[in-house]
Amino acid sequence: MKEKPSVSANDGENKESITLIWFDPNIGSRENTEITKQQLHSINDYVIFHIDLERCIKFIQTTNKEKIFLITSGSKASQILPRICSFHQIDSIFIFCMKKERYEYLLNEYCNIIGIYINLDDLCKSIKEQTDLVNKQIQTFSFFDQHEKSIKDLSKESAQFLWFQVFNYVIFRLPRDQQAKEQMIQMCKEYYRGNTKEMKLIQEFEQNYRAEDAIRWYSKQSFVYKLINKALRTEDVDLLYKFRFFIGDLSGSLQCQHEKIVKSEEKILNVYRGVILDREEFDKLKENQEKLISTNGYLSTSRDRSLALSFALKPTKRIDVISALFHIRCHIKQIDKNIIFADINEFSDLGEYDKSQKYFQQLFTDSNDEDRAWIEYNIGQVLLCKGEWNKAREYYDRAYDSMMKNKPARIKDSAHVLSGIGDILRKQGKYDEALDYHQRALKIREKYYPFGHVDISYNFSSIGCEY
Numbered sequence: 001m002k003e004k005p006s007v008s009a010n011d012g013e014n015k016e017s018i019t020l021i022w023f024d025p026n027i028g029s030r031e032n033t034e035i036t037k038q039q040l041h042s043i044n045d046y047v048i049f050h051i052d053l054e055r056c057i058k059f060i061q062t063t064n065k066e067k068i069f070l071i072t073s074g075s076k077a078s079q080i081l082p083r084i085c086s087f088h089q090i091d092s093i094f095i096f097c098m099k100k101e102r103y104e105y106l107l108n109e110y111c112n113i114i115g116i117y118i119n120l121d122d123l124c125k126s127i128k129e130q131t132d133l134v135n136k137q138i139q140t141f142s143f144f145d146q147h148e149k150s151i152k153d154l155s156k157e158s159a160q161f162l163w164f165q166v167f168n169y170v171i172f173r174l175p176r177d178q179q180a181k182e183q184m185i186q187m188c189k190e191y192y193r194g195n196t197k198e199m200k201l202i203q204e205f206e207q208n209y210r211a212e213d214a215i216r217w218y219s220k221q222s223f224v225y226k227l228i229n230k231a232l233r234t235e236d237v238d239l240l241y242k243f244r245f246f247i248g249d250l251s252g253s254l255q256c257q258h259e260k261i262v263k264s265e266e267k268i269l270n271v272y273r274g275v276i277l278d279r280e281e282f283d284k285l286k287e288n289q290e291k292l293i294s295t296n297g298y299l300s301t302s303r304d305r306s307l308a309l310s311f312a313l314k315p316t317k318r319i320d321v322i323s324a325l326f327h328i329r330c331h332i333k334q335i336d337k338n339i340i341f342a343d344i345n346e347f348s349d350l351g352e353y354d355k356s357q358k359y360f361q362q363l364f365t366d367s368n369d370e371d372r373a374w375i376e377y378n379i380g381q382v383l384l385c386k387g388e389w390n391k392a393r394e395y396y397d398r399a400y401d402s403m404m405k406n407k408p409a410r411i412k413d414s415a416h417v418l419s420g421i422g423d424i425l426r427k428q429g430k431y432d433e434a435l436d437y438h439q440r441a442l443k444i445r446e447k448y449y450p451f452g453h454v455d456i457s458y459n460f461s462s463i464g465c466e467y
Contacts, residue, residue, distance in 0.1 A: 014046040014066055015191055015239065016226045018091075018131055021060070022071040023050045023080055036120060043128050044069070045195055053079055060084055065234050067091035067134055069127060074103035074116070085110050088280065092130050096123050108412050108448050133276070133314070135226065136300075180245035181209075187242050188223055198223045214249040215257075215344050218298070232297040254298075257342030262332060269330040269341065271301035274312030274323070282322045301328060303343075313378045373402035373410070377417055389424045396421050415444040415455070422462060438462045 020040060027033060027049055040047045046066075050056035057080070060068060068089045072080055074097030084090055095116040097103055107113055114130055117123040185206050192198040201222045209217065217224050224246060231239040240247065261269065277285075285293075302308045305325075312323040330341060380395035400417045403410040422437035442459035449456055 015230055015236075016044070016046055017066055017230045017233070018044050018046065018069060018134060019063055019066045020044045020047045020069045020071070020127070021050060021056065022048070023053070023056045024071075024073050024076060025051045025053075026073075027051060039120070039124050040127070041195060042197055043124060044131050045192065045198065056080065057083055060087055060089055063089050065230075069094065069130065071096055071123070071127075073097050074099070074106070077103065077106055081106070081110055085112075091134060094123060094127060096120075104408065111450075132221075135221065135229075176245045176248040184242050184245050188227070191227075192223060211249040212253065214246060214253045217246075218250055219344065229297050250298075251340075254340050254342045254344075257344060258340045261341065261343060264332075267332055269303075269332055270305075271303055271328050271330070271341075272305045272308035273299065273301045273326040273328070274308040274310070275326065276312060276314070276321050277324050278321055282324065285324075301326075313381050373399045373406070373413070376402065377420070380417075380420060384420065384424060389427060393421065393424050396424070411444060412448040415441040415448075418444070419455070419459060419462070426462070435463060 020043070022040070037047065037049070048059065050059065060070075066089070068087075069092045070080075070084070070090060071094045074095050077095055081093070090112060093110060093113045095103055095106060095113060096118075097116065098118055100116045100118050103116055107116070115126055117126065185202065188202050189199070192202060201220075205217065205224070218228070219225075224243075227239065228243055228247065230236070231243065305327075309325055312325050376395045376399035380392045380399065383389075383392035383395065396417050400414055400421075403414045403417065418437050418441040422434045422441065425431075425434035425437060438459050442456065442463065445453065445456045445459060
């Protein structure tokens with residue numbers, strides 16, 4: 001990274017999916033500034049440090065292909081957050097300050113603040129967790145309207161859908177020789193120059209990679225995973241061409257695993273994917289019902305519905321997102337031969353849904369009191385989905401008690417729990433009690449949430465059902 005008058009930044013464009021920005025006019029005068037930069041750089045390769053407010057805001061406005069994580073101090077939050085909070089690029093905000101209690105009011109004003117931190121290690125841990133989550137979740141959907149009869153009638157979405165199908169066909173037929181491998185490795189070395197963690201993996205890849213290792217390397221979520229996914233999502237043809245060596249091997253390996261399933265006695269394959277969508281993504285899916293859908297990339301799923309659901313219901317402090325569960329049903333013997341699906345469990349170090357299960361098992365030992373309330377709430381959500389209403393109520397009650405005992409009491413967050421209890425009571429036929437809980441949740445949300453928020457609409461709908 002190089003220093004500039006108002007910003008220190010990576011050279012060149014960001015080839016990954018996240019841009020990490022730290023805005024603080026005093027960043028250069030802090031002790032251990034270089035250590036801070038190195039820590040952040042090891043978490044996310046692309047890191048920008050801004051000391052000028054206007055240049056920072058302008059940079060955010062011109063960033064359209066990545067999600068932005070913003071770090072700022074408590075004292076500077078009032079300057080920058082009102083001006084950027086509505087930008088679609090802003091995914092997560094982290095407040096770093098010395099007096100946490102002074103700035104806790106910000107949590108009620110900005111829905112995408114992940115937390116307030118007084119310790120650099122805690123800040124970095126939170127950024128790492130959020131980065132991992134976003135890298136697994138980020139996906140671009142394309143849709144095809146079968147009623148558009150000719151090329152000139154194709155919508156932009158339909159054109160993107162067809163583009164990816166054509167790319168898939170072409171890339172597999174490009175030569176995968178030693179020159180292609182060297183070109184890919186050289187590009188990766190140039191891009192990750194100075195990133196010790198990724199350079200070590202690139203060296204390992206250069207020395208030990210074999211074609212049969214392609215799935216395992218992709219599932220590691222290292223430089224290969226991050227660069228290819230970003231290139232696929234943004235349709236970066238130049239970068240995809242440089243990765244033709246690896247993508248060809250990966251496609252070939254997936255084809256081999258696909259043929260094993262086709263030749264098996266299995267007739268119907270049911271798989272699931274748990275995701276956390278922002279409102280825009282969710283609305284886009286709703287608007288395109290009955291159309292063909294494609295993802296610009298490789299879609300990871302699980303045969304285990306409960307694991308996929310637990311991944312969708314991972315605790316998040318953002319209120320502007322929606323948990324969703326995709327259920328994909330494949331008739332193996334009838335499906336088009338060009339559609340490839342494969343079971344890669346044997347190649348994965350630890351699949352993301354297996355990680356999700358292990359994650360829930362370790363949460364209580366690794367979490368502080370504030371996190372425990374969210375964990376108890378989300379376990380209640382899982383139990384509610386399973387129809388275990390009494391157990392779900394126990395976890396909801398514990399979550400609510402934890403939130404109320406917190407100093408200050410977490411009134412805004414408690415609306416989630418009150419609404420969940422209302423859902424249980426309605427399912428149990430206790431309509432008067434359900435009405436009371438949904439009205440309490442609605443009162444809180446009308447006070448703290450932006451006008452027209454989806455959760456407010458949900459409470460109104462629930463109250464209507466009770467009547």
